[in-house]
Amino acid sequence: MADNHLVIRHPTCSAPKINQAITAYCFGRATESERKAVEAHLLECDVCWQEVQRLEVAIQALRAERGLLRSISASEIATAFGISAKLASPWAGHLWHALASCALYALLYTVAFVAEIAYQFDRYGSAALKIAPLVFGWIFGTSMAGLAIDCKLTRQGSERGLLFSVLVFLLAAVALFVGLCLFLPASPITQATVQAQTAQVAYLKTTCYWLTLAVVFWLTPFHFVVAMQRELHRAASSRPEVADGRQAECDAERHDFSQTLGAFVTPGGSGHCRPLLTL
Numbered sequence: 115m116a117d118n119h120l121v122i123r124h125p126t127c128s129a130p131k132i133n134q135a136i137t138a139y140c141f142g143r144a145t146e147s148e149r150k151a152v153e154a155h156l157l158e159c160d161v162c163w164q165e166v167q168r169l170e171v172a173i174q175a176l177r178a179e180r181g182l183l184r185s186i187s188a189s190e191i192a193t194a195f196g197i198s199a200k201l202a203s204p205w206a207g208h209l210w211h212a213l214a215s216c217a218l219y220a221l222l223y224t225v226a227f228v229a230e231i232a233y234q235f236d237r238y239g240s241a242a243l244k245i246a247p248l249v250f251g252w253i254f255g256t257s258m259a260g261l262a263i264d265c266k267l268t269r270q271g272s273e274r275g276l277l278f279s280v281l282v283f284l285l286a287a288v289a290l291f292v293g294l295c296l297f298l299p300a301s302p303i304t305q306a307t308v309q310a311q312t313a314q315v316a317y318l319k320t321t322c323y324w325l326t327l328a329v330v331f332w333l334t335p336f337h338f339v340v341a342m343q344r345e346l347h348r349a350a351s352s353r354p355e356v357a358d359g360r361q362a363e364c365d366a367e368r369h370d371f372s373q374t375l376g377a378f379v380t381p382g383g384s385g386h387c388r389p390l391l392t393l
């Protein structure tokens with residue numbers, strides 16, 4: 115019974131702290147005291163000794179074959195993230211994001227519209243509640259269209275996706291404002307101690323705020339993500355053409371290398387090693 119721990123499948127090191135310094139040691143980045151501790155420990159610990167040997171093989175392979183690093187293509191990195199493959203999907207694979215963000219954006223306009231006449235709700239309330247769903251539907255629909263246009267143009271390689279989506283948002287807001295001016299009174303509704311603006315001007319002001327926020331914090335990041343997806347997708351599909359036999363050789367080499375990385379560069383406490391080398 116006492117010897118049971120000797121037959122476990124994955125023996126562990128009795129000095130985890132020193133074990134964690136092994137990666138730094140192998141890459142020549144250990145401090146003097148770490149180096150001494152590791153070297154003294156290696157004399158007595160088989161686990162760490164084996165890790166050092168495995169790491170050394172991987173490091174030698176990297177030093178001897180720099181080309182192996184280059185053989186990890188952008189498409190493989192893209193595949194790891196899994197976003198470029200969805201470029202052709204509706205809204206470039208961000209359908210739920212588009213639905214949720216457009217609904218929230220439309221809700222802003224709708225709530226503000228009702229809030230503008232809140233002080234005279236008994237007078238304007240019933241009509242406002244009938245118009246509110248139209249406000250929501252208009253902003254929601256045009257926003258979804260704006261994002262879709264950005265996706266479509268960016269997917270086709272155009273650099274104007276963001277410009278057109280911003281235009282769609284701008285025109286939708288202007289059209290909404292013009293339409294609502296037929297309903298919103300041109301007199302102050304909100305009761306304030308200072309001179310209140312008319313309901314129309316107040317709504318125009320809030321529209322300008324949201325439009326600005328949407329362009330800076332929503333449309334631009336969205337466009338950036340879709341453009342990145344396109345670039346990754348392009349990189350994946352524009353791998354240099356080589357003869358079939360050579361391509362198979364390259365693929366086999368790449369496969370071997372990723373297995374090499376997986377097998378060698380994963381000692382305990384050095385999980386950072388693999389992403390580091392992949393980059």
Ligand SMILES: [Zn+2]
Nearest residue numbers: 127128159162
């Ligand atoms: Zn050890």
